[in-house]
Amino acid sequence: MYQKMKGTYDILPKDIDKWLRLEKTIRTVSKIYNYKEIRTPIFENSELFHRGVGSETDIVSKETYDFLDRGKRSNTLRPEGTAGVVRSYIENKLYASNASIQKLYYMGPMFRYERPQKGRYRQFLQFGVEAFGSNSPQLDAEVISYAVNILKALKIKDVEVHINSIGDVESKATYKEALLNYLAPNINNLCTDCQKRYTTNPLRILDCKIDKDSEILQNAPKPLDYLNNESQSHFTETVAYLDAMKINYKINKNLVRGLDYYTHTVFEVNANIDTLGAQNTICGGGRYNNLVKSLGGPDIPGIGFAFGLERLMFALESLSFKGDPDYLHLYLMILGDEQKADGMAILNRCRLGGLFADIDFLDKGMKAKWKQAAKLNTRFVAIYGANEKENDVINVKDQETGKEITIDKHQLYNHIVEELMKPSAACESCKEDNCDECGE
Numbered sequence: 446m447y448q449k450m451k452g453t454y455d456i457l458p459k460d461i462d463k464w465l466r467l468e469k470t471i472r473t474v475s476k477i478y479n480y481k482e483i484r485t486p487i488f489e490n491s492e493l494f495h496r497g498v499g500s501e502t503d504i505v506s507k508e509t510y511d512f513l514d515r516g517k518r519s520n521t522l523r524p525e526g527t528a529g530v531v532r533s534y535i536e537n538k539l540y541a542s543n544a545s546i547q548k549l550y551y552m553g554p555m556f557r558y559e560r561p562q563k564g565r566y567r568q569f570l571q572f573g574v575e576a577f578g579s580n581s582p583q584l585d586a587e588v589i590s591y592a593v594n595i596l597k598a599l600k601i602k603d604v605e606v607h608i609n610s611i612g613d614v615e616s617k618a619t620y621k622e623a624l625l626n627y628l629a630p631n632i633n634n635l636c637t638d639c640q641k642r643y644t645t646n647p648l649r650i651l652d653c654k655i656d657k658d659s660e661i662l663q664n665a666p667k668p669l670d671y672l673n674n675e676s677q678s679h680f681t682e683t684v685a686y687l688d689a690m691k692i693n694y695k696i697n698k699n700l701v702r703g704l705d706y707y708t709h710t711v712f713e714v715n716a717n718i719d720t721l722g723a724q725n726t727i728c729g730g731g732r733y734n735n736l737v738k739s740l741g742g743p744d745i746p747g748i749g750f751a752f753g754l755e756r757l758m759f760a761l762e763s764l765s766f767k768g769d770p771d772y773l774h775l776y777l778m779i780l781g782d783e784q785k786a787d788g789m790a791i792l793n794r795c796r797l798g799g800l801f802a803d804i805d806f807l808d809k810g811m812k813a814k815w816k817q818a819a820k821l822n823t824r825f826v827a828i829y830g831a832n833e834k835e836n837d838v839i840n841v842k843d844q845e846t847g848k849e850i851t852i853d854k855h856q857l858y859n860h861i862v863e864e865l866m867k868p869s870a871a872c873e874s875c876k877e878d879n880c881d882e883c884g885e
């Protein structure tokens with residue numbers, strides 16, 4: 446017997462509805478924000494990730510799935526979504542379209558060879574957003590509010606944004622010098638990776654998982670204290686918009702994104718989730734004004750964020766998040782082989798009209814058919830046997846009201862639609878008709 450590969454998982458039919466609901470919520474909020482979906486390939490040229498994510502990051506140096514194809518080209522399964530989206534943005538010249546700003550989102554599987562743990566998989570689902578073409582702090586604020594409002598739409602509580610600024614290229618250079626001077630006498634007390642980073646990319650020392658909480662890093666100079674005027678006003682404006690939108694945020698001076706192309710705003714969205722223990726960061730993002738250029742495109746600013754959907758689903762499960770209730774409009778019972786062709790025609794007519802409908806494919810007895818109809822949470826059960834065929838009628842029972850009638854068999858679809866349009870009883874919890882939220 447084969448088993449799934451380590452770090453992967455199946456989504457079984459019993460769980461699919463909550464995943465669809467999660468995806469639907471994300472797409473709805475995306476529509477509200479006027480972001481359009483982009484779908485890029487699962488694998489790209491390995492070089493793209495070396496340049497777009499950074500060769501010295503753990504993601505690229507230790508965690509990618511790389512393979513040579515039969516033409517000896519080096520391919521990498523995408524470990525994140527941004528590099529592919531930027532590649533596509535440049536290759537398809539999306540910057541040249543009439544809309545000078547492109548607001549994009551993606552949702553799909555990513556691959557990282559990591560040690561699997563709760564909520565972390567080697568194939569994982571990621572949702573991310575990339576907005577290109579504006580350096581306005583209004584866009585920073587929009588993107589942050591977008592991430593927050595998705596979590597709010599999912600009813601996640603205690604959502605808090607951590608925000609910082611690392612400034613523009615000039616501010617980053619000034620800061621880098623101050624950091625190097627500060628770290629010089631202390632560098633041997635940091636981990637070996639950090640000692641390497643000291644020469645390759647010192648900003649990344651600040652987000653070292655090993656040394657993050659050490660006194661040396663806690664007391665290190667902060668990027669926020671080295672912003673030039675322009676960078677300072679970008680940050681001041683961004684948080685002013687967050688204030689105006691009543692978004693709960695905290696300035697976190699230690700927050701950085703170590704890669705060269707990041708500029709200005711960096712942020713994380715946190716939530717208080719018991720089941721995830723200490724790992725309560727749900728989303729990370731930032732402005733990357735130099736990324737498009739560094740991947741060979743024009744000098745166009747961008748900002749984005751991403752989050753993993755598995756950890757989000759963990760959080761939602763602790764809030765008893767459920768999918769839309771499973772149900773059928775119609776369960777058709779066809780009795781006798783001679784009635785099967787007619788039955789299939791009736792079924793097809795109802796499905797063409799959009800009714801959720803099914804039949805018994807195992808020729809079970811009547812008792813088992815009724816049991817199956819109940820199990821499938823069916824509103825209408827229709828019976829079509831020899832008697833019905835002879836008289837051109839069909840027998841229909843409304844499982845909700847118990848009402849049973851015999852009608853012209855060509856009228857089945859119309860009958861069900863009419864009955865479905867009648868208002869149902871008010872929801873017990875909110876007193877509204879046809880309530881989606883509490884309608885179980």
Ligand SMILES: [Zn+2]
Pocket residue numbers: 635636637638639650653654655656
């Ligand atoms: Zn370190």
